[in-house]
Amino acid sequence: MTHKVLLLPGDGIGPEIAAQAARLLKACQEAGLDIEVEEGLVGGSAYDVHGEPLPAETLEKAKAASAILLGAVGGPKWDKLEDLSKRPEKGLLGLRKNLGLFGNLRPAMLYPQLASASSLKPELVAGLDIMIVRELTGGIYFGQPRGIEERNGERVGFNTYIYSESEIERIGRVAFEMAQKRGKKLCSVDKANVLEVTILWREVMERLAPEYPDVELSHMYVDNAAMQLVRAPKQFDVVVTGNMFGDILSDAAAMLTGSIGMLPSASLNESGQGMYEPCHGSAPDIAGQNVANPLAMMLSVAMMLRYSLNETAMAERIEAAVGSVLDNGLRTADIASEGTRRVSTVEMGDAVLAAF
Amino acid sequence: MTHKVLLLPGDGIGPEIAAQAARLLKACQEAGLDIEVEEGLVGGSAYDVHGEPLPAETLEKAKAASAILLGAVGGPKWDKLEDLSKRPEKGLLGLRKNLGLFGNLRPAMLYPQLASASSLKPELVAGLDIMIVRELTGGIYFGQPRGIEERNGERVGFNTYIYSESEIERIGRVAFEMAQKRGKKLCSVDKANVLEVTILWREVMERLAPEYPDVELSHMYVDNAAMQLVRAPKQFDVVVTGNMFGDILSDAAAMLTGSIGMLPSASLNESGQGMYEPCHGSAPDIAGQNVANPLAMMLSVAMMLRYSLNETAMAERIEAAVGSVLDNGLRTADIASEGTRRVSTVEMGDAVLAAF
Ligand SMILES: CC(C)[C@H](C(=O)O)[C@@H](O)C(=O)O
Numbered sequence: 095m096t097h098k099v100l101l102l103p104g105d106g107i108g109p110e111i112a113a114q115a116a117r118l119l120k121a122c123q124e125a126g127l128d129i130e131v132e133e134g135l136v137g138g139s140a141y142d143v144h145g146e147p148l149p150a151e152t153l154e155k156a157k158a159a160s161a162i163l164l165g166a167v168g169g170p171k172w173d174k175l176e177d178l179s180k181r182p183e184k185g186l187l188g189l190r191k192n193l194g195l196f197g198n199l200r201p202a203m204l205y206p207q208l209a210s211a212s213s214l215k216p217e218l219v220a221g222l223d224i225m226i227v228r229e230l231t232g233g234i235y236f237g238q239p240r241g242i243e244e245r246n247g248e249r250v251g252f253n254t255y256i257y258s259e260s261e262i263e264r265i266g267r268v269a270f271e272m273a274q275k276r277g278k279k280l281c282s283v284d285k286a287n288v289l290e291v292t293i294l295w296r297e298v299m300e301r302l303a304p305e306y307p308d309v310e311l312s313h314m315y316v317d318n319a320a321m322q323l324v325r326a327p328k329q330f331d332v333v334v335t336g337n338m339f340g341d342i343l344s345d346a347a348a349m350l351t352g353s354i355g356m357l358p359s360a361s362l363n364e365s366g367q368g369m370y371e372p373c374h375g376s377a378p379d380i381a382g383q384n385v386a387n388p389l390a391m392m393l394s395v396a397m398m399l400r401y402s403l404n405e406t407a408m409a410e411r412i413e414a415a416v417g418s419v420l421d422n423g424l425r426t427a428d429i430a431s432e433g434t435r436r437v438s439t440v441e442m443g444d445a446v447l448a449a450f
Numbered sequence: 451m452t453h454k455v456l457l458l459p460g461d462g463i464g465p466e467i468a469a470q471a472a473r474l475l476k477a478c479q480e481a482g483l484d485i486e487v488e489e490g491l492v493g494g495s496a497y498d499v500h501g502e503p504l505p506a507e508t509l510e511k512a513k514a515a516s517a518i519l520l521g522a523v524g525g526p527k528w529d530k531l532e533d534l535s536k537r538p539e540k541g542l543l544g545l546r547k548n549l550g551l552f553g554n555l556r557p558a559m560l561y562p563q564l565a566s567a568s569s570l571k572p573e574l575v576a577g578l579d580i581m582i583v584r585e586l587t588g589g590i591y592f593g594q595p596r597g598i599e600e601r602n603g604e605r606v607g608f609n610t611y612i613y614s615e616s617e618i619e620r621i622g623r624v625a626f627e628m629a630q631k632r633g634k635k636l637c638s639v640d641k642a643n644v645l646e647v648t649i650l651w652r653e654v655m656e657r658l659a660p661e662y663p664d665v666e667l668s669h670m671y672v673d674n675a676a677m678q679l680v681r682a683p684k685q686f687d688v689v690v691t692g693n694m695f696g697d698i699l700s701d702a703a704a705m706l707t708g709s710i711g712m713l714p715s716a717s718l719n720e721s722g723q724g725m726y727e728p729c730h731g732s733a734p735d736i737a738g739q740n741v742a743n744p745l746a747m748m749l750s751v752a753m754m755l756r757y758s759l760n761e762t763a764m765a766e767r768i769e770a771a772v773g774s775v776l777d778n779g780l781r782t783a784d785i786a787s788e789g790t791r792r793v794s795t796v797e798m799g800d801a802v803l804a805a806f
Pocket residue numbers: 168183186187341643644673
């Protein structure tokens with residue numbers, strides 16, 4: 095059966111890195127992978143054409159796809175849009191919500207070849223390999239009521255941080271299963287000393303624990319987790335947390351590696367359908383210059399092959415190709431260091447394809 | 451006029467470090483400072499005696515004081531308390547709220563003598579000096595409605611992230627004024643691409659900016675701020691943000707210095723009354739062992755002298771004493787490194803008093 099893959103380049107550097115992913119998909123097809131690739135518009139570039147960050151057509155295509163590859167969305171061009179519902183980010187959030195992509199997997203791992211790129215001392219990050227499991231379709235991102243309104247003669251802004259037991263349980267199971275496949279340690283991050291919603295979160299995690307006796311569950315307050323990531327990141331194996339804390343901590347964790355331009359992510363729903371995207375953003379400041387690092391996007395293809403298409407061998411081929419390109423000393427600007435060869439987005443794409 | 455100072459040792463290592471602060475206060479009195487020092491119970495230790503983390507008596511004393519010095523609250527002993535309103539943290543939150551201590555100043559600065567304690571590469575943190583201004587009496591910490599209740603056959607937990615224009619303006623002014631006294635750069639941290647409450651936040655900050663033409667205002671999303679703190683912390687001068695983001699970012703920033711045991715903080719209300727406490731927590735794992743670092747607590751005394759009692763000269767004497775003790779190579783366990791002399795809590799207190 096032919097898998098449908100939807101490629102959504104998005105904004106900023108999105109189209110440039112998506113172009114390299116498209117070449118890689120073609121190479122996979124030539125190597126025997128049975129996929130059909132379509133493209134679509136999302137984010138600011140969709141707004142510019144359709145007046146909507148998530149046009150109905152894109153959503154239709156997304157629903158019909160086995161997997162989605164997304165570049166990045168957003169940029170200063172659309173930051174001034176008064177109507178929040180038209181902003182590029184709503185395209186991304188709409189895809190997550192409409193497809194039920196509640197399980198966000200954000201690995202933060204250090205490539206040995208790039209150890210010096212980290213801002214942390216080498217001994218603290220050597221071999222770093224954390225998996226952050228972030229809930230992606232609930233919490234304060236989607237909670238109601240929300241808005242800005244007049245109360246007692248002045249405006250107030252408000253959002254609602256809310257989780258139900260079933261939402262927590264669902265993401266908890268993803269995290270426990272992930273821990274079983276990895277180092278068997280799961281740290282659940284909350285703010286249970288202040289927020290009721292995270293008291294419930296902690297309680298549900300505790301309730302699940304006996305079903306996964308091989309996994310060691312611990313709890314950490316979010317402020318402490320932010321500290322511990324800076325102090326001694328290797329203490330973590332799998333981390334599970336809600337949408338907002340996950341947004342913050344996964345970015346901090348990714349940056350610990352010094353090479354966020356290398357990190358892919360997956361967002362999965364209950365039927366294994368997934369959206370794959372780089373952890374980095376749309377980087378409008380370097381868009382259109384052929385300098386962005388396409389590797390996170392190309393590794394997102396590998397992650398897609400592994401998690402949604404069950405094509406482990408092909409995924410490994412891509413990862414090995416990336417590894418050998420790094421071994422050969424090729425670097426885009428973001429990961430450049432002394433004694434390496436600086437290459438452009440397209441040249442990096444070329445090199446990965448040549449090694450594939 | 452005699453200033454009243456209320457000392458609240460609290461839990462964990464709180465009493466040990468508060469004892470060193472008490473000795474320092476006595477030395478200040480002997481040096482001519484006109485203060486009267488009282489003690490009180492707060493947190494778990496208050497709960498154990500009165501069944502309340504913030505007994506009425508403590509609150510009365512706090513209201514009558516010019517300034518409060520607090521050690522730390524919380525510990526595993528009270529973590530299992532079902533009733534959140536009885537937890538140690540509620541003592542702290544109650545003091546903040548009842549005294550209107552909305553302006554939380556959390557400096558993250560690197561002592562040159564401790565440069566090697568940071569987990570970041572030295573060149574990235576040398577000379578680091580960030581001031582985080584955190585709103586402390588609003589936001590999701592205090593927003594209503596909140597709770598855990600049954601809806602559609604299952605429990606949901608919820609909290610409300612809410613700010614009014616006047617709350618935002620008030621903390622914004624503290625931050626702009628702080629920036630005027632420092633490097634004239636203010637970065638406001640929000641999540642205005644997702645949360646309405648922070649759209650209002652950003653709008654109010656923008657509205658204030660023309661009143662402080664010498665300050666350069668910028669905005670950053672919280673996930674990016676967490677990354678930038680790890681990547682290049684010296685880009686920041688003053689950072690202003692809400693209660694929850696401030697909790698997370700100020701801890702991350704403090705940890706960047708590698709010596710959170712050195713950092714004091716101030717929480718001020720509109721009349722300049724303030725509560726002063728270390729940035730670190732109650733560290734129950736090392737409580738009672740005479741190994742905790744008392745310097746953040748002793749520097750909190752200096753911060754109190756500066757901000758609430760207007761005794762700049764005496765504050766500088768304390769800071770100089772701490773500096774000379776570090777110069778002499780004395781270190782508690784948390785900041786120890788090769789070639790320095792390891793001392794206990796009390797010995798560190800002795801040394802500061804001797805140098806004062
Ligand atoms: C673009 C933005 C809405 C998004 C988020 O906050 O989830 C991004 O930061 C991410 O982490 O994928």
